[in-house]
Each structure stands twice: as C-alpha cells, then as structure tokens.
Amino acid sequence: MVAAVVGFLALLRSQVPMIQDFGLLLSLGVAVLVAVALTVPVSVLVRRDRRRPDGPARTGQRALELPLLGYVAAGLPIEAVATDQTIAVPEDLARKRELAAGLRRDGRYRALLQIWLWVHVPLTSALLVTMIAHVVLVFFYW
Numbered sequence: 001m002v003a004a005v006v007g008f009l010a011l012l013r014s015q016v017p018m019i020q021d022f023g024l025l026l027s028l029g030v031a032v033l034v035a036v037a038l039t040v041p042v043s044v045l046v047r048r049d050r051r052r053p054d055g056p057a058r059t060g061q062r063a064l065e066l067p068l069l070g071y072v073a074a075g076l077p078i079e080a081v082a083t084d085q086t087i088a089v090p091e092d093l094a095r096k097r098e099l100a101a102g103l104r105r106d107g108r109y110r111a112l113l114q115i116w117l118w119v120h121v122p123l124t125s126a127l128l129v130t131m132i133a134h135v136v137l138v139f140f141y142w
C-alpha cells in the first residue's frame with residue numbers, strides 16, 4: 001500500500017495540474033481501499049460472532065437435563081440401556097428450528113465470504129500488477 005501511495009504521489013512532480021490532481025486522488029483511493037479491505041470483512045465476522053451464543057456457561061442460559069438413553073462404543077451399534085443418568089444440554093441445542101436457522105445463517109455468511117474472496121483476490125492481484133507497472137514506468141520515464 002505504501003509503495004502504491006508513494007508511486008501515485010510521484011505524479012505530484014508533474015508540471016500538469018490535472019496529472020497532479022490525478023496522482024493525489026489515486027493515492028487517496030488506494031489508501032481508502034486498503035482500509036476498507038482490512039476492516040469490512042473483519043467487522044462482518046465479528047458482528048456475526050456476537051450474535052451467536054457460546055453456551056450456557058458464558059451466556060447464563062439454562063441447560064436442559066435430557067435422559068441418557070444409551071451408549072456408543074467403537075464399532076458397535078447404540079445400545080439402549082435404561083439408566084437414571086442425564087446430560088445437560090443448552091436450550092439452543094434442544095430447539096431444532098433455531099439450530100437449523102443458525103446453520104443456515106452461518107452457511108449464508110460462509111457463501112458470501114467465498115464470493116467476496118473470489119472477487120477480492122483477483123482484483124487485488126490486478127491492482128498490485130498495475131501498481132508495480134505504474135511505479136516501474138514512472139521511474140523509467142522520469
């Protein structure tokens with residue numbers, strides 16, 4: 001980013017005022033684009049994680065006591081054993097619709113992030129190639 005800004009600020013040495021303005025606006029635009037690229041995806045992920053509860057221990061939610069109906073051993077089927085044991089399960093896990101909605105929301109965020117990466121990575125690569133070509137040409141013709 002610093003190289004791009006310095007490269008575009010090199011246009012300020014031109015005698016033509018329009019080229020000077022162009023260099024100033026390009027350097028400002030590169031700085032803003034880098035700031036947005038660094039903050040927007042992180043803020044989206046942080047906002048998404050704040051909405052998701054981390055379980056009864058952290059959120060103060062009640063836990064449901066569900067009966068333990070059987071055991072699973074490696075390679076053996078589930079064996080139904082009548083016991084008095086229970087297991088504490090957060091209420092969110094006991095509600096199927098809310099869990100399914102959370103999974104759908106997470107899948108949607110993941111898909112949007114993948115689409116954003118498919119657009120962002122090639123455009124960033126193209127910007128870097130253009131910036132390097134610009135810096136080389138400025139120093140070549142300077």
